[in-house]
Amino acid sequence: MRIPLFSMALMKKRTKDRTGSNAFDKILAEHIAGSCTDYIKKAGDLFDKYWKKGEASLVIQHLHVLRNTMLAHNQLAPQRVKGKDARDDEIEAFYRDTRTIVECLLHAVHATALDMNDTQGVYETYAQFFWESVRGESTPGHPSYRAPSTRAAVEQ
Known part of the structure; x- marks a missing residue:
């Protein structure tokens, strides 16, 4: 001690x-x-x-x-x-x-x-929302990201 x-x-x-x-x-x-x-x-x-x-x-x-x-x-x-x-x-x-x-x-x-394993899921959820808002939808890595279309793909 x-x-x-x-x-x-x-x-x-x-x-x-x-x-x-x-x-x-x-x-x-x-x-x-x-x-x-x-x-x-x-x-x-x-x-x-x-x-x-x-x-x-x-x-x-x-x-x-x-x-x-x-x-x-x-x-x-x-x-x-x-x-x-x-x-x-x-x-x-x-x-x-x-x-x-x-x-x-x-x-x-x-x-x-306090079992930190129980609280981990709560913080994971809020961390996911935080990083989604920081990245923005036009950034690779965001869950809603879609690559921008090119003119060649649109014309076909």
Whole structure:
């Protein structure tokens, strides 16, 4: 546990309302304290995976270089994606681990169980509408795109 005082205060807050005299409240308070610790540990382990000298720390270093050279400071010209490479799998794993960290912390801190897989479809739908409006119907890649007709095709 990274910050013992924080985790103890968090468990105390989460179990404060469950200090009744009946057995159910006591069992529930123990369960909350145990699950809170488990979620904090799981989030901490995933965080350590990407921290300095972690097993996936090179992924973070690569993302920092990518951000600094291509996105933030425009030191390199944009490049066309030619296909999937090994970095894509690492970035996907990083995304999934980040999503799990958020789920664990929401559960531990706010007592909110959230499955990001359930919310993914909602955001996909709105993202699709956003990109459709950004591209416009006359741009390749838009779902309603139709190639412009040429005069030769019209005359035939």
